[in-house]
Amino acid sequence: MSSTPSGGGSTGPVAVELRGITKRFPGVVANHDIDITVAPGTVHAIVGENGAGKSTLMKTLYGMHKPDEGTIQVKGREVRFNSPSDAIKNGIGMVHQHFMLADNLTVLENVVLGAERRHGIGNKARERIRTLSAQYGLGVDPDRLMEDLGVGDRQRVEILKVLYRGAETIILDEPTAVLVPQEVDELFDNLRELKREGLTVIFISHKLDEVLSVADEITVIRRGTTVATADPRTTTARELATLMVGGELPVPELRESTVTDHVVLSLNGVTVSSPDGRDVVDDVSVDIHKGEIVGIAGVEGNGQSELIEAIMGMRRTSAGRISLEGEDITSWSTLRIREAGVGYIPEDRHRHGVLLESPLWENRVLGHQTRTPSVRGPWIDRTGARKDSERIVAEYDVRTPNIDVIADALSGGNQQKFIIGREMSGEPRFLVAAHPTRGVDVGAQNAIWEQLREARAEGLAVLLISADLDELIGMSDTLHVILRGRLVAEADPATVTPEQLGSAMTGAGLESDGQERTGADPGAGEEENEGGA
Amino acid sequence: MSKLPRPDMTMSGPVAAAIAAALGTGLTVGLDLALLWWVALIIGVVVAFAFVAWSAPLVPDERRAGADGTKEEGTALHNTLVVPMALILAVVAGLLSAWLLDLQLQEWAAALLGAAIGSVLAFVLFHRLSAMLALSFAAVFAAGAIAIGVTAAVLYFSGIPPLATFERMVEYGARPDSMVQIINDSVTFYLAAVAVAIGFKMKLFNIGVDGQYRLAALLAAAVGGYLILPPVISQFVVIVTAVAVGGVWAGIAGYLKVSRGVSEVISTIMLNSIATGITAYLLTEGRLAVEISTNNIGTPPIPESGWVPGIPATFLGSDREIFGLIFLAIAVGIGYWVMLNRTRFGFELRATGQSKTAAEASGIDVKKMVFLSMLFSGMVAGLVGLPQLLGSSHYYALDFPTGIGFTGIAIALLGRNHPVGIVFAALFWSYLNQAAGILPFDGIPQEIAVIAQATIVLTVVVVYEVVHRWGRRYQQQQIGKQLGRTTETTPEPASVSHGTGPEHGSVEGEGDDGAPGRSDGTDGERDGEAQ
Known part of the structure; x- marks a missing residue:
């Protein structure tokens, strides 16, 4: 592989070199034959679809697991990492997507935690943090309490933590996923500063416009292997997208409207209070019609989970009425609601959707343990459940050797397809779909969208909650924005852009910010693709 | 065993089992004349097991998938763990049943029945024992061995001969x-x-x-x-x-x-x-x-x-x-x-x-x-x-x-x-x-039984958990490989471009010839649903 360091301009040995890395996991081709060369003093981006194997690769590099094959070289020396601390010793640090910080400690305490030997825990450490902060322009005050800091600041603390441990190569795993646009710009300034100071940054993302604006070199990963290395100055977002998915991005979209005027689920002033008395869902009123998909957009933690749980009868409402085709189901139990024909694709499938240690066919029974074909009277109908599991596996293209394997052995996408197959069986009238394509590979994503479209055409009413704005816009007939438990805006999915939706989600209203586009964004790229197809 | 030439034919399951039983029983009865009954029985069951192993490919493939549903035969785990485990279990079961029957029947009759039971079990276990179950048995045996070892050590350091003590316990417990x-x-x-x-x-x-x-x-x-x-x-x-x-x-x-x-x-x-x-x-x-x-x-x-x-x-x-x-x-x-x-x-x-x-x-x-x-x-x-x-x-x-x-x-x-x-x-x-x-x-202090009991509970819990976890990971890997094989054999455009992509070197060239070549793979699918 010939990748000439294009940015930074430093010479000397490469910072990190991965050769022929292969890592196998159950059900997924996690990584195979990965070759990456990262030049020192550059920002090297690794892009790929969800499930392409980026995170697996970075975990390998950070010593969280060992590769089955292949070698890792750091500064020209071959290394073997048994744990992240080995990686840290070799100057490789990682900032995780989900911060690993203790809220009730100060910045200083968080930074020195686990690295007390370096500079102690007192003034020497504080001084060191100040120095580092000034050197790299991070603007971190060591004595602030963590819980007072915003997301962007927390991320900088995470970066500082890594620097404090002497890292020269920093891995950032999807760092922009949690940031708002302004914070993203600040982060990129920080990254450029790090680069200027001679550090190497490995930046993982699937947001192409960001990658193009900050990276010196881009490696594209698809289906677990490196497919190309690109120079951001000569590559367009569209080319990158094509490389990423090996074809064009699947686009979530609906065909002709199937919405009828028959209301299936009606929420009327639904309010849910948290134990401390706050209204986490506040006076939500929505009608969902037969053949309609109603999308709800919102930054996570704005009451979506609570709303779903209220509909599913897992959480009591404090006010309002939920009715299913005219029947008041507000006080029904989860079981009764499910029996009445409500399917549920949970947002966290491992917590709510499957029994990981049970075979697939037993998972077929889950949630349907009172209905045929899973049970006969008080007995589990093994034959019936097994037969229907076979049907789901075949119809929903669940990749599994058979239905006796435990659910845990399947990849996330296949688990999700099985769950959707299960929830669609028994002719549901209404479906709650929370993040139906989260953590699912492109092929499965497409299949899931297709299943939703088909069910909608057959008259299913769907409440769709997702963090993927393209999915929401593409798949919804009606789109609401939820903010602090309230539905604050209704958007027309035919005309709204992800940017407008994004600003509405943060409370800025639907219309502002719409025109401010920075460079080529994936949304635009997709629209062009759509025209082509 | 597998080196022996096999006749070119198939055998139905019951027939193979019957042959194995006859072989094991006959051998036991024959050897019983010359050897101690239990030695004869062990030899008989082992030979029956060997026959089962040899004839396995001749027996039509029924439903012999394990609890996890994957094909287990031929894998390393199956060869190194399941087969020996099946052998041990068959021999132990044969010995135990012969010993129990011995209380009622003539010695030769008990040995005969024990050998028959052991041989049939040899067939059943060889074909049906799943890897997970074999692992559990292995875990229990390992824990038992550890517990006996610890107890023996305690006895030894207390100045009591362990072997004699165990012998005494076995003798008394069998009254x-x-x-x-x-x-x-x-x-x-x-x-x-x-x-x-x-x-x-x-x-x-x-x-x-x-x-x-x-x-x-x-x-x-x-x-x-x-x-x-x-x-x-x-x-x-x-x-x-x-x-x-x-x-x-x-x-x-x-x-x-x-x-x-x-x-x-x-x-x-x-x-x-x-x-x-x-x-x-x-x-x-x-x-x-x-x-x-x-x-x-x-x-x-x-x-x-x-x-x-x-x-x-x-x-x-x-x-x-x-x-x-x-x-x-x-x-x-x-x-x-x-x-x-x-x-x-x-x-x-x-x-x-x-x-x-x-x-x-x-x-x-x-x-x-x-x-x-x-x-x-x-x-x-x-x-x-x-x-x-x-x-x-x-x-x-x-x-x-x-x-x-x-x-x-x-x-x-x-x-x-x-x-x-x-x-x-x-x-x-x-x-x-x-x-x-x-x-x-x-x-001798009676409390050594308590030591043995405590050790075995601890070791079973720990060993079982370790073995179980390892087995589960192994199973996942097997499934991963199995699926990996099937997905890799289906033609996918990715593997084509993967072959050519990185070697190309020039970035622009890649962007150009990569895109059209790739678009026919997944695009067909997408075209279909767009219309």
Whole structure:
């Protein structure tokens, strides 16, 4: 592989070199034959679809697991990492997507935690943090309490933590996923500063416009292997997208409207209070019609989970009425609601959707343990459940050797397809779909969208909650924005852009910010693709 | 073995099994003339097993997938673990059954039957033993070996010869009277362990089995002693009383857990103390107790019509009797298995135990399940004292056995909460108890049995968990590989561009010729749905 360091301009040995890395996991081709060369003093981006194997690769590099094959070289020396601390010793640090910080400690305490030997825990450490902060322009005050800091600041603390441990190569795993646009710009300034100071940054993302604006070199990963290395100055977002998915991005979209005027689920002033008395869902009123998909957009933690749980009868409402085709189901139990024909694709499938240690066919029974074909009277109908599991596996293209394997052995996408197959069986009238394509590979994503479209055409009413704005816009007939438990805006999915939706989600209203586009964004790229197809 | 030439034919399963059995039996009988019977039997079974292994490819491929459903034959795990495990199990089963039959039959006949059983098992195990089950057996054997090693070390450093001690224990434990005692103890232990296991399946820790069974036994004994009822009805009423009392006592803990969130560990421990207090209060003269002998008081003895007759153990060579309520224990075991694996309730119980959140989202009333499983656990716990009460002592006195509930916890752990596993665990436990009984006569501390028991529980739990985890990961990898093969063989455009992509070098060139080449793969799909 010939990748000439294009940015930074430093010479000397490469910072990190991965050769022929292969890592196998159950059900997924996690990584195979990965070759990456990262030049020192550059920002090297690794892009790929969800499930392409980026995170697996970075975990390998950070010593969280060992590769089955292949070698890792750091500064020209071959290394073997048994744990992240080995990686840290070799100057490789990682900032995780989900911060690993203790809220009730100060910045200083968080930074020195686990690295007390370096500079102690007192003034020497504080001084060191100040120095580092000034050197790299991070603007971190060591004595602030963590819980007072915003997301962007927390991320900088995470970066500082890594620097404090002497890292020269920093891995950032999807760092922009949690940031708002302004914070993203600040982060990129920080990254450029790090680069200027001679550090190497490995930046993982699937947001192409960001990658193009900050990276010196881009490696594209698809289906677990490196497919190309690109120079951001000569590559367009569209080319990158094509490389990423090996074809064009699947686009979530609906065909002709199937919405009828028959209301299936009606929420009327639904309010849910948290134990401390706050209204986490506040006076939500929505009608969902037969053949309609109603999308709800919102930054996570704005009451979506609570709303779903209220509909599913897992959480009591404090006010309002939920009715299913005219029947008041507000006080029904989860079981009764499910029996009445409500399917549920949970947002966290491992917590709510499957029994990981049970075979697939037993998972077929889950949630349907009172209905045929899973049970006969008080007995589990093994034959019936097994037969229907076979049907789901075949119809929903669940990749599994058979239905006796435990659910845990399947990849996330296949688990999700099985769950959707299960929830669609028994002719549901209404479906709650929370993040139906989260953590699912492109092929499965497409299949899931297709299943939703088909069910909608057959008259299913769907409440769709997702963090993927393209999915929401593409798949919804009606789109609401939820903010602090309230539905604050209704958007027309035919005309709204992800940017407008994004600003509405943060409370800025639907219309502002719409025109401010920075460079080529994936949304635009997709629209062009759509025209082509 | 596999090097031998095989005839070009197929054999139906039963035929192969019959040949194996005939081979093993014939060889055993023949060698019996020249060798000790057990040596002959081992050789016979091993040869039968070898035949099975050799003929395996000839036997049509039936449903011989393991519990995980993947093809296991030919994998490294199957060859290194499952096959040897099947061999060991077949030989051990053959030896044990021959030894048991020897008590009844002529030596040669026992050896013959033992060899037949061993050979047939060799066939069944070779074809049906799943990797996970073999792993479990291996774990138990490993734990047993470790426990024996630790016990031997303790003995050795105490200046007691380990081998001689073990020999003495084995000899004493195999005496007919000892065996009856072992079986009777196991019946009681089994019930206690099932009671604990019901809770464990739900991740509930019912430490209160001890209090539950003591209170239940006391009240049931009182009912049986004071109410003079016709036979059958009397036994029935006593059993129902015990079940009800046990259920109520555990139900209190269950109720506190669901209504107030009180940890069942705490509440059952406290209920144990309260039960001790209540039994002490009730078991005084003038309340429930009468004088039994000079320094013992208890409930009035149950009249003979209310007893459960024992089974004479003459077939074991003993004139003592096995508890008649062994059938109750068997029924409880079967009921436990059916409930767990075949009923909706059992499914909900396991689901709740595995993932409370998933159970809740699936419409399972978790609180109800917690309460009910606690209740059932207590109801079974109520039965624990009955074999002793109805089969042997016939009254509840100060010397009624205590502490069985805690033993039940250990046995449930040892038996991995499995109805059959618990049988073996209970037998093993009471065997150690009984066999150690001889040691004080030789001036050896009896407590070495306790050391052995404690070590084996610890090692089984640890080794089993380690092996289980490893096995699960191995299984996942197998599935991953299996699926990986199938997905890799399907033509995918990615592999094409992957071959050419990185070697291209020039970035622009790649962007250009990469895109059109790739667009025909996934695009077709997308085109279809766009229209």
